[in-house]
Amino acid sequence: MGLLERLNDDMKQAMKNKEKEKLSVIRMVKAALQNEAIKLGKTLSEDEELTVLARELKQRKDSLQEFENAGRSDLVDKTKEEIHILQLYMPKQLSEEELAEIIQQTIAEVGASSKADMGKVMGAIMPKVKGKADGSLVNKLVQQYLA
Known part of the structure; x- marks a missing residue:
């Protein structure tokens, strides 16, 4: 199953289960993938999808650092949750x-x-x-x- 198919299935499930945070992250990832496909003018390869996911994850990690430095615990918790959801779609990390x-x-x-x-x-x-x-x-x- 491709990444977009997985995202669509998980999005439907998140809607049924009323998981607002997960739904928001999935929609954001789908939008980022679609924007990249439009920018490149073609359907994304698995490698290109992975690049977009990694970029989104890196943005969240950078934001998390900034929020922690600023003492914004409300945003820290939200960003940690987004990172956790994004990591579900990333390949297994090397030790x-x-x-x-x-x-x-x-x-x-x-x-x-x-x-x-x-x-x-x-x-x-x-x-x-x-x-x-x-x-x-x-x-x-x-x-x-x-x-």
């Missing part, structure tokens, strides 16, 4: 150990030896872990291994 293994393999593949090779390593790793790992965590681990 730090699995990620470390991929990073070490990639460093060996590209022959990286210093922090100067950081861009080369990140460019090779990100397509492999797209949607399965947070970019900032990947960046932090790559820096550790290249130090």
Whole structure:
């Protein structure tokens, strides 16, 4: 089942169960997917759908940080709920150990030896872990291994 089909099914279920927050998040994701499809002028591939989902998730995480810094507990709770709902549609996240293994393999593949090779390593790793790992965590681990 494709992401849009899953979203439509979950949207119907959320309406029946009167889950306003879930319904709102699903509608927002569907709108973001439709906007991206219009912008690209074609139906989105699974990879492109994943990119849109990851972008929405990242926006929520950034907002969460800002709300916490501002002491807005009302918005913090709402944003945490949105993040939780969005994560239901993301692929299973890699553990730090699995990620470390991929990073070490990639460093060996590209022959990286210093922090100067950081861009080369990140460019090779990100397509492999797209949607399965947070970019900032990947960046932090790559820096550790290249130090």
